[in-house]
Amino acid sequence: MTTTTSLDRPAAPQPFQRVSGARKLKDWVATILVGLAFVVAVIPLVWLLVTVITSGYRALMSSAWWTHSLKGVLPEEFAGGVYHAIIGSLLQSLVCAVIAVPVGVLAAIYLVEYGRGRVARMTTFMVDILSGVPSIVAALFIFALWIGTLGFQQSGFAVSLALVLLMLPVVVRSTEEMLRLVPQELREAAYALGVPKWKTIVRIVLPTAMSGIVTGVMLALARVMGETAPVLVLVGYSRSMNFNIFNGNMTSLPLLIYSELNNPTPAGQLRIWGAALTLIILVMSFNLVAVALSRFSAIKTK
Amino acid sequence: MIGAMSDPLGNSLPARRPTVRRPGDTIFQFLTTASGLAIVLSIVLIGVFLLLKAVPSLAADQANFLLSPNFVTTGGKLAFGIRDLFVVTVLSSVFALVIAMPVAMGIALFLTQYAPRQLARPFAYIVDLLAAVPSVVFGLWGIKVFGPVLEPLERWLNGNLGWFPLFANGNVSISGGGTIFTAGVVLAVMLLPIITSVSREVFQQTPTMQIEGALALGATRWEMIRTTVIPFGRSGYIAASMLGLGRALGETVAVLIILRSAPEPSRISLFDGGYTFASKIASAASEFTEALPTGAYISAGLVLFVLTFVVNAIARWIAGGRVHRP
Known part of the structure; x- marks a missing residue:
């Protein structure tokens, strides 16, 4: 009796259940x-x-935007430009890079090529901690050390010193990653030819990783260029040009934006947004260069 | 002894020349090690110098440093405490984290599991662009554009859910949106790229075998993610969030621009104004002329330093060295 129905059923249960x-x-x-x-x-x-x-x-x-400072410009009139702030931003971050890049790259070489045991682990840990240090704390530290203890004046250079602390961990991390990508065979080939270790690093390892390192540096530069906290603590606002990073007030784009916030006039508002746009263009162009560099010259691992 | 060496067949090997230690090697190793140690030293110096400059002011403090809501450093009198700074800092950062964590998880999953291969990279770059926007611009946008847009939502929350302490009346007016609520949402946007980029990296490392195994057992895409990707990436994701928290705690200018200064102590509401540690320090930066008042702010900076140190150390401990910062 049940044979008819059992013949209708498939011989084996369906392998897949429907998704409910x-x-x-x-x-x-x-x-x-x-x-x-x-x-x-x-x-x-x-x-x-x-x-x-x-x-x-x-x-x-406006043509003066890129070529003039705000010297002699009344708060409510829209004239002049942010040339002084662009120069300030570039100078402060370049001086910062001059200090941070060698130290950062050397520290990365230490971590990859030499560092073993407890000291290396401690250094890695401290790099992580340093990259978590808030920019305002870095600024306060430089204030306590450079201005409070050593007795120097506020200056663009003090800002650069604070930026070094913020840039270092980024440079170390990216360089470290790039150095680890360099194939071990390259090093071994050099050693087999009797090349000393330091020369192997300087002539073989670093050139191989160079484009990646430059990319990391550009990204780090883009990051420090937008930092505002250090400039608030470590340098004064100036409406005119200052090429001397060691002396006197020196405006950067973030400082200009922050200082002009108190200016409620339409001219002031336009200046704020204009400076913000300029800053974004500056930061983004550093970013784009970094991305382009990494795209066109990745390390060939094998 | 070196000359007596032999290979397994008993043939004697040529004497091994002792390794030459070249001066270049010594110098180079010294330079690199010194650079590494310079980083360790800088962290130590930050702690030591902040402490040195803070101690005299702490000794002259006439208020309870931990519990006083006031921060008076003018008029030759020092009476400062960090209670309100702490409350505002933690409230805004944790609120930002609560918003950013699920969204960042969603973005990371979208980029690693859902987006088509060719589009994943450009999409990831778009999210990373958020990190390239300077915080001063975020602050500007937050107070001038975004705050006024959030204001009706804040009023609604305050009016209808005001019985809940976090949505109770704060110590500033909501109009204009200069509240912890606005600051928290803007901070959340700033945290997105940080949490996303680290989580993305971890989710990407999920073993393909596990993913394929789950799919072969008949799991839907979501079930596969729930059973393989998320358990695998959980610690990395939490570590990423802690890194984000560290960043939020120390964020200065965006918060300084957005938050309205408050006339009275904090009521522990999201509609409070006031200052975080970082924004308080930055707001007073132009008055750093005398040692003792400056020391008061430096002591606040020291607390912030310790706070971020702890949060970052925890993040690293959770990740177990698997996660690198962006």
Whole structure:
């Protein structure tokens, strides 16, 4: 009697179970939420960029913007430009790089090529801690050391010193990563030819990793260029040009934005947004150069 | 002894020349080791110098340093405490973290598990662009554009959920949005790229065998993620969030620009104003002329340093050395 029905049934149970509605729904909801999360991140970025561009582009159109300082410009009149602040930003970060890059690269070489045991572990740990030090704490430390204890005046150089502390860990990390990518065979080939270790590092390992190191340095520069906390503590605001990093007030773009915040006039507002746009362009161009460099010259591992 | 060496067959080997130690090697090793130690030294110096400059002011402090909500350093009198700075710092950072953590997890999953291969890289770059926006610009946008937009939401939360302590009336007016709420949301946006980039790296390392195993057993994509990717990446994700927390605790200028200064002590509400450690220090930076008042701010900086040190050390401990910062 049951034979007819059992003949209709497949001989073996189906190998796959259908995905139940509830599971499908959950999967579907998860996909939507995850996609939304990405959109949520893009919204503020686009919103912010659009705001800065639409509010600030008119400032950048004026020819004096790139070639003049704000010397003698009244708060409520829109004239002059941010040449002095661009120069200040560039000078402070370049001097910072001159100190931070050699030390950072050497420290990375130590970690990759020499460092063993407890001292190396401690150094790695401290690099991590240093990259977590807030910029305001770095600024306070330089204030306590350079100005409070050694008795120097506020200057652009003090800012550079604080930026060194913020740039060092970024340089060490990226350089370290690049050096570890250099194939061990290259080093061994050099040793086999009797090349001393230091020469192997300087002539073989570093050149191989060079483009990656430069990329890391550019990214680090982009990061320190936007730092505002150190300039608030360590240098005074000036509306005119100063090429001397060791002496006197020196404006950078973040400092200009912060100082002009107190200026409620339309001219002041335009200056703020214009300076913000200029700063973003500066930082982004460093970023883009870094990305382009890494794209075109990745280390060939084998 | 060297000359007596022989290979397994008993043939004697040529005498090994002792290793030559070249002066270049010695100098170079010294230079690199010194650079490494310079980093260790700088951390030690930061702690020591902040402590040295803070101690005289702490000794002259007429208020309870830990419990007083006031921060008076003018008029020849020192009466400062960090209670409110601590409350505002922790409240804004933790609020930012609560918003940023799920979103960052979603972005990291989207970039590693959902986005098409060719698009994953440009998408990741877009998120990283957020990290390239200077914090002063975030602050500017936060107070001028985003705060006013958030204001109705803040009013609604305050009006309808005001019984909940965090949404109770704060010590500043909500109008304009100069509150911890706004600062927290802006901070959350700033944390996104940090948490995302580290979590992304960890999620990417999930063994393909596990992923394929889960899919072969009939798991849907979400079930596969829940059973393989998330358990594998959990510690890295938590470590990434701690790194983000460290960044939020020390964020200075965005918070300084957004938060309205408060006339009275904190009520531990998201609609408070006031100062964080970092923004308090930055706000007073132009008055750092006399040693004792400056020392008061340096002692606040010391507390912030210790706080971020602890948070970062915990992050590293959780990650167990697997995670590198962006």
